[in-house]
Amino acid sequence: xxxxxxxxxxxxxxxxxxxxxxxxxxxxxxxxxxxxxxxxxxxxxxxxxxxxxxxxxxxxxxxxxxxxxxxxxxxxxxxxxxxxxxxxxxxxxxxxxxxxxxxxxxxxxxxxxxxxxxxxxxxxxxxxxxxxxxxxxxxxxxxxxxxxxxxxxxxxxxxxxxxxxxxxxxxxxxxxxxxxxxxxxxxxxxxxxxxxxxxxxxxxxxxxxxxxxxxxxxxxxxxx
Amino acid sequence: xxxxxxxxxxxxxxxxxxxxxxxxxxxxxxxxxxxxxxxxxxxxxxxxxxxxxxxxxxxxxxxxxxxxxxxxxxxxxxxxxxxxxxxxxxxxxxxxxxxxxxxxxxxxxxxxxxxxxxxxxxxxxxxxxxxxxxxxxxxxxxxxxxxxxxxxxxxxxxxxxxxxxxxxxxxxxxxxxxxxxxxxxxxxxxxxxxxxxxxxxxxxxxxxxxxxxxxxxxxx
Numbered sequence: 001x002x003x004x005x006x007x008x009x010x011x012x013x014x015x016x017x018x019x020x021x022x023x024x025x026x027x028x029x030x031x032x033x034x035x036x037x038x039x040x041x042x043x044x045x046x047x048x049x050x051x052x053x054x055x056x057x058x059x060x061x062x063x064x065x066x067x068x069x070x071x072x073x074x075x076x077x078x079x080x081x082x083x084x085x086x087x088x089x090x091x092x093x094x095x096x097x098x099x100x101x102x103x104x105x106x107x108x109x110x111x112x113x114x115x116x117x118x119x120x121x122x123x124x125x126x127x128x129x130x131x132x133x134x135x136x137x138x139x140x141x142x143x144x145x146x147x148x149x150x151x152x153x154x155x156x157x158x159x160x161x162x163x164x165x166x167x168x169x170x171x172x173x174x175x176x177x178x179x180x181x182x183x184x185x186x187x188x189x190x191x192x193x194x195x196x197x198x199x200x201x202x203x204x205x206x207x208x209x210x211x212x213x214x215x216x217x218x219x220x221x222x223x224x
Numbered sequence: 225x226x227x228x229x230x231x232x233x234x235x236x237x238x239x240x241x242x243x244x245x246x247x248x249x250x251x252x253x254x255x256x257x258x259x260x261x262x263x264x265x266x267x268x269x270x271x272x273x274x275x276x277x278x279x280x281x282x283x284x285x286x287x288x289x290x291x292x293x294x295x296x297x298x299x300x301x302x303x304x305x306x307x308x309x310x311x312x313x314x315x316x317x318x319x320x321x322x323x324x325x326x327x328x329x330x331x332x333x334x335x336x337x338x339x340x341x342x343x344x345x346x347x348x349x350x351x352x353x354x355x356x357x358x359x360x361x362x363x364x365x366x367x368x369x370x371x372x373x374x375x376x377x378x379x380x381x382x383x384x385x386x387x388x389x390x391x392x393x394x395x396x397x398x399x400x401x402x403x404x405x406x407x408x409x410x411x412x413x414x415x416x417x418x419x420x421x422x423x424x425x426x427x428x429x430x431x432x433x434x435x436x437x438x439x440x441x442x443x444x
Contacts, residue, residue: 002308003306003308062423062427062430063419063423065380065426065430066380066422066423066426066427066430067384067419067422067423067426068383068384068385068387068388068398068422069384069387070387070388070390070398071387071398071401071415071418071419071422072419074398074401074402074405074411074415075412075415075416075419078405078411078412078415079411079412079415082411082412156290160290160291160292160293161292163292163294163295164292164294164388166294167390167391174292174294174295187298187302188299188302188303188306191295191298191299191302192299194295195291195292195295195296195299198290198291198292198295199287199290199291202289202290202291203286203290206290
């Protein structure tokens with residue numbers, strides 16, 4: 001092996017990478033929050049009595065889950081241009097991530113809703129709880145407790161997956177690396193360094209989510 | 225329209241279908257070569273007596289699940305050339321996918337092994353069975369049943385993962401779609417076809433995985 005590593009190349013650009021990391025978090029955070037709205041509607045549609053709604057929601061979920069994100073990204077990116085809509089790549093990435101995250105979260109929310117039996121609501125009411133109390137303690141909190149861990153993993157998966165957005169030149173962490181790479185050609189060092197940043201972010205958020213899950217939802221459960 | 229624009233024709237569809245075969249070949253390569261890695265990871269993750277081995281397995285899985293597949297492909301692809309290895313491109317892009325398969329399938333194997341109650345291990349070893357015998361006669365019959373539905377589900381993830389070989393310029397289905405869309409300008413049509421092909425590969429797998437899972441739940 002005659003290769004000399006130049007680790008100072010990515011180290012010098014640390015501020016640019018930190019900025020990129022924030023952009024990645026912004027992109028995936030916004031997409032996940034919007035995706036949660038999509039997913040709630042999707043889950044209600046999947047559990048709806050109307051066949052049309054059920055079919056549409058199932059088609060949406062299956063279409064997204066069985067195709068690669070990069071193809072979805074190109075589809076939206078070039079599709080919008082075809083219809084004469086010119087958006088920034090960053091916005092296009094958020095839209096596609098929202099659609100993608102929405103489909104995966106639909107299944108999570110649906111499982112959460114289905115985990116509450118009708119009998120539990122009736123039991124709450126017959127114990128003299130008000131509708132609001134039943135909603136809060138019997139429906140909302142237990143559902144959140146069920147959906148919290150998979151939603152947290154979904155956020156991390158979305159964050160890691162958002163690196164693909166660099167391929168339509170949306171300005172985030174991977175894109176920052178590609179920019180530096182095109183100037184210095186230190187491909188290995190740069191992407192190794194960036195992978196470490198992604199890894200640290202993934203670990204940090206996984207820790208924060210599990211901490212929040214324990215603090216918020218277990219306590220809420222304990223109040224009963 | 226000037227003649228330099230090549231109209232989209234059935235030949236492009238054939239080209240895309242050929243590229244889909246490359247995608248399937250990559251997936252098959254990554255899965256079959258990834259399985260031995262996964263078996264190793266799954267077994268060292270469940271090694272009770274040797275914490276160091278467990279820790280190594282844990283670190284391996286965390287690294288591959290905590291970084292984007294895109295980065296893994298970049299790093300492995302360029303890392304191999306730094307090591308001075310001149311590999312065929314198909315092999316070079318498959319290596320990160322093999323390691324990735326090792327991590328995810330390793331977790332599936334671990335879950336399968338852990339699904340076997342402790343008492344059965346103890347019963348087997350009290351009958352004087354060796355570790356390979358225990359794995360083969362006691363653990364595998366139960367664990368394999370548990371492992372199959374998520375493994376088929378992982379195949380879907382792997383097929384989608386191969387699309388990221390696009391970033392190092394390897395011509396598989398996504399890159400082929402990009403090339404055709406750039407030469408014919410029939411972008412939406414091309415990516416619709418590409419999407420439909422991916423769906424055609426993955427949807428049957430998804431259905432099988434869901435079906436097997438439902439069956440497992442009923443018989444559990």
